[in-house]
């Protein structure tokens with residue numbers, strides 16, 4: 001189980017303090033698939049980076065399996081069983097796809113085993129196992145390879161940041177099946193997916209809406225999903241109308 005207690009994250013943006021995450025508390029229980037959603041710039045990826053240890057919170061504590069991991073770095077957290085797939089994955093020049101999947105699995109996988117992970121994300125495995133993870137891979141290919149490495153990890157907590165981004169529709173359908181299979185076989189582990197996609201929201205046990213650096217609302221899928229589309233559109237429209245009115249008062253052109 002992962003627990004965030006009163007997490008804040010502040011950065012120095014052009015000489016001014018900017019609080020990106022404000023006093024966020026949330027729990028990812030074992031055997032659950034949790035989806036975090038919310039508007040662009042709300043702080044979702046920052047939260048994922050704080051969980052993975054890529055960023056350190058400026059306030060609050062993070063617990064994993066009851067242990068305080070706030071001071072642990074990304075490698076230590078990975079060893080403890082936290083696996084993270086970036087919204088924009090990084091490339092590894094000089095490393096083959098096969099090596100990357102073997103490193104992720106932490107054991108001597110056969111080529112057939114590695115290929116199975118690649119196939120599950122819609123890649124024709126034999127075309128990819130020997131490819132280098134460099135700039136010659138397209139964005140969607142890279143994204144799918146990274147998801148395959150997280151699947152190979154079989155981590156206690158798997159975090160996927162917008163797994164749908166840049167992925168074609170056919171592979172996306174496949175991916176939903178993969179997540180659903182993961183969901184059915186998660187045993188003592190849990191899955192955290194950041195997503196805007198209705199089909200991913202549809203397989204969540206719980207949905208957390210993060211907006212303006214805070215948890216706006218959270219609850220079961222049944223409770224939260226119906227509030228999402230109309231809710232988001234209404235908020236965006238209200239904010240936009242307020243803006244336009246303010247501009248009108250200032251005499252600016254709209």
Ligand SMILES: Nc1ncnc2c1ncn2[C@@H]1O[C@H](COP(=O)(O)OP(=O)(O)OP(=O)(O)O)[C@@H](O)[C@H]1O
Pocket residue numbers: 011012013018020038039040041042043044045046047087
């Ligand atoms: N190091 C930083 N310095 C200044 N601002 C930052 C920094 N990192 C993130 N931000 C800002 O914090 C906010 C939250 O960013 P974040 O990437 O977490 O959003 P997000 O919810 O993942 O958005 P999206 O849905 O577009 O992926 C954004 O306004 C972003 O510009």
Ligand SMILES: [Mg+2]
Pocket residue numbers: 044045046087161
């Ligand atoms: Mg993001």
